[in-house]
Amino acid sequence: MSPAEENVVRTSARNGWLLSLPALVLLAVAAVGPLLIVAIYSFLTPGTHGNVVWDFSTEGWSQILWSKDIFTDSYVWADAHLTILWRSIKLSLMTTIITFVVGFPTAWFIATRPPKARALWLFLITIPFWTNILIRTYAINEMIRQEGLINVILLKIGVISEPLHIIYTDVAIFIGMTYVYLPLMVLPLFAAIDRFDMRMLEAGYDLYASRWQILRRIILPIVKPGIIAGSILVFVPSLGAYVTPRILGGGKQMMIGNLIDMQFGQGKNWPLGAALSLTLLVIVTVALLYYVKVANGEKKNG
């Protein structure tokens, strides 16, 4: 390269950095940097009135799984934590599966509308997506609570004589999360199906495939990246959910997010809260890295 050419390349890279700098500084201060402090806090000792004492300790991490018996000094499984972890994973997986079962036909339906109608249906799915999560959770709350619309109607038409106890149960959280995260499943599925060449279906039928075989042997394998994207997009926020389990679980049925919250509130165990936060972050990051790997692999293949 001539010196002038090299200069152009160098200037371009320097400008790229300079222009990105304000955003990077802002993110370093208020997004990435604080995570490092969380890492440090997870190795400190809890203060009596919340916050921390600057003494090194690994208790924050060990307390995730074990609790120390104050009388015998022996370690026992932290059943409450394990229950909450298990509930978080179970509810997140169930949410992912049900949103897929409902979301796939929905995405397929939208993608097979004529272009003008398709834009409208797509818009209809994005409105709930962008609607405040609190409003959506509250709306579900109004449906399923003791005096909610479902109970009112069912009682009135005489299907039940006692109101259904849904609110403040795992089922309530599951219904809420399915409702809240359904658009997150539909949108990537739609993107994948929209790229799908419908002539392949004609080819499939031409080669004697049944509808079921068409779905299983042609459609699902081809839209697999969209399925993975949708599943990750639903699983990740489900696992870290805070608002939905807080409102619909009523403080009794907690998920990881609420457990973390509790350590910074009445639990007064900030190191444990910090360690739990990092655990959650690691699980989420692993899921996302898996997604990136699959997405890149698909990109290379076609």
Place this chain on the structure above:
Amino acid sequence: MSVGADTAISVQNVVKAFGQGAAAVRALDDVSVDIRQGEFFTLLGPSGCGKTTLLRLIAGFEMPTEGVILLDGADITNLPPNKRPVNTVFQSYALFPHLTVAQNVAFGLQMLGRPTAQVKARTDEMLALVKLDAFADRKVSQLSGGQQQRVALARALAPAPKVLLLDEPLSALDLKLRQAMQIELKRLQLETGITFVFVTHDQEEALTMSDRIAVMSNGKIQQVGTAKEIYTRPKNRFVANFIGETNFLTGESQDGALKLASGESIAVPGLKAGGTATVIVRPEQLRLGAEQEGVLKAKVRTLVYFGTDTHCHLALSDGTEIVARLQSPASGDAGLAEGQAVGIRFAEGALQAVEE
């Protein structure tokens, strides 16, 4: 670095490499060419030959890896595009979609800081020149392809550049419009007297419009000359093959004659002595007659009727296939039959020795 007084652009030993190290591709490989003041100069070649890269170097959108570019004798090699009195008509037109036709044409003049009244007058003048006066306040998206093309021309001509660069400007137009624009471009060039550097892969376009043509391939200029020179005196096999239809005859050079594998020998003026040689002859320069009258014997393989002329595919005694283009007689019947033995004669000066 010295150049003649009538040289507008002088490209000297220019190399342009993309990428680095072993992966580097030489888009231009030691290219030198002088473009004269006021001429219609065409860079002709297949895609990937480096013609557009050369144009972009002259415009200042890219910088050469090696070499210099002079404009009116001054070094402009590393001058940014906004400091060069050179304007470009882009292949995609690159009209500003957020501006009107008149605002597009006025853009360059405004950037040069010309007084408003002058900008207005010049814009009107340019729009009149390309016959778009009635469209001044339209958005460019409301224009047809041909009209957009003329806005692009007016916009590039408005600042009265020393050189106008045109990057395959007609490729997006349909055949009829393209032919009309060819005439229009030639008219504009004559009226403005500006040096045009025109890039195309279309040989017919190049032959009909240009004062001189540079034929390019593989990052090198193969030959520079007028349309006639390039067609009648191609320097090498690539140029002969790329421009028009050609028959190639190869054999041994012996005593100023080409000796074919069949043993037949034909006299070729200017043939270099000794070794293997290649000679070309254009299909319309072949004359067919009785077998014994010709300098070469051949058999008619197939006859293809094209209306104005008939293409006669022939096989020489050594198996080489060549084509003769014969003017169709009034009856349409060339008087030949497939399988017939014929003798070939060549028109005066029709045989040209070329480099491989």
Place this chain on the structure above:
Amino acid sequence: MAKSSFSVSSLPGFASIAIFAFVVLYLPILTLVVYSFNSEVTMGLWGEFSLDWYAKAWANERVKDATLNSLIIASCAAVISTAVATMAALGTTRRRHFKGQTFIYVMINQPLMVPEIVTAVSLLILFGMIKQATGIQGLGYLILAHSAFCIPFAYLPIRARLEGMDLTLETAAADLYASPWETFRRVTLPLMMPGIIAGAMLAFVVSLDDVVITEFVKSAGQDTLPTYMLGQLRRQLTPEINAISAGLLLITVLMLTAFFLLTRKND
């Protein structure tokens, strides 16, 4: 004679499930909006159409404060995040790949990848330290936090717009004697404007809707509409909340409609 045509793309039951999904998605939200006009307090009873709950919400000082806080924070966060995201988008698109570009992408998209609750507690710790050390209170912390997590939302539409833009337009401007600054001001900026506005609107909506991070970062008396609602949900439920929800919903729908109109046509 019945004429039945075979549609290759239709799969049995799919349309029914889709319609069911849309009904389920909209029914709770619409019910909420409808009941915000109910003069009665309980769900079981429909009194008459009334705007009482809107009037009550409007008269509530705490709702007014929360609305004001929400608007101040969302406006500031939208302006700041859009400004830095615009610069970053210009820095990371349409130039030769440079060392560290991937790092910049990861940084910018980081807020999308980290669970909100994790960001929330990390900011709680950091801002707690700063508040203790300096004694400075105020909305600044919330604005800073919101500006940061809104960056990817502002960045993505701007970047998409820039990548869809024809680079030769700027080349043409330079060819017509425009300096780099003039090229930016007269060609690049006007053409990327729809992307910038779309990015700012998304940032505004995202900031306006945030619950978790705000809940952890806010000091006493710094409620936004969502955190005020969250607090109310723990107490008695009155249709006042429905009215506030309906109001927020209206803003979201308006913003989204404008966003779609802006990004739909790529001229």
